[in-house]
Amino acid sequence: MxxxxxxxxxxxxxxxxxxxxxxxxxxxxxxxxxxxxxxxxxxxxxxxxxxxxxxxxxxxxxxxxxxxxxxxxxxxxxxxxxxxxxxxHGHHHHLVCLSCGSVQRLDECHLESKRAGRRHGFTVTAHRLELLGYCAKCGVPA
Ligand SMILES: [Zn+2]
Ligand SMILES: [Zn+2]
Ligand SMILES: [Zn+2]
The missing domain is CATH 1.10.10.10 (Winged helix-like DNA-binding domain superfamily/Winged helix DNA-binding domain)
Structure with a gap:
């Protein structure tokens, strides 16, 4: 772009x-x-x-x-x-493969971080989240 x-x-x-x-x-x-x-x-x-x-x-x-x-x-x-x-340039998260180390972009965000913070008297201004697991190519190890 x-x-x-x-x-x-x-x-x-x-x-x-x-x-x-x-x-x-x-x-x-x-x-x-x-x-x-x-x-x-x-x-x-x-x-x-x-x-x-x-x-x-x-x-x-x-x-x-x-x-x-x-x-x-x-x-x-x-x-x-x-x-x-x-x-x-676009709020997003990452899908990180524990096997090959590939990183995919995830544009959905379902994190209710503001509400969760408020319960603790904490003002959330930003958040980061990496989701760890196995990509389609690697699969979950047996
Ligand atoms: Zn992988
Ligand atoms: Zn990214
Ligand atoms: Zn998010």
Whole structure:
């Protein structure tokens, strides 16, 4: 969705941020790759857009984008840090396969987090949820 990347770049520019060719490449890579990508995968994709972008630059750019709320980290229980576009680009959850590690996007959300929080006197402003299990290809192990 190239329109979305342009919107994000406009958003960054109007917030007074510098939009470099590297940043643009990282954002485009995030938009094209989809959910929960590790730095290596984002780097590989970004290099197809901007061949000279280095791994360290990609990592720093991702962390800066997280700080600006454009991207978010996804924690799936292992020690890899994964990234994707922020939740303002569509609230969703993840189906994580415990066998092959694949991550699928789940757009439905049935979590009544606001009401559940209120019972504890807690104001919920956001939530994250990863559903763990086995994908159709792997099946549940015997
Ligand atoms: Zn996602
Ligand atoms: Zn699987
Ligand atoms: Zn949700």
């Amino acid at each position: 190239p329109g979305r990347v342009d919107d994000m770049l406009d958003q960054l520019r109007s917030a007074g941020r510098r939009v470099t060719a590297q940043r643009r490449a990282v954002l485009q890579a995030l938009a094209r790759l989809g959910c929960a990508q590790d730095v290596e995968a984002i780097h590989a994709r970004a290099r197809r857009i901007h061949p000279r972008v280095g791994l360290v630059t990609v990592y720093r750019t991702l962390e800066a984008l997280v700080g600006e709320g454009v991207a978010q980290r996804v924690v799936l229980g292992d020690d890899r840090t994964r990234y994707e576009l922020g939740q303002e």
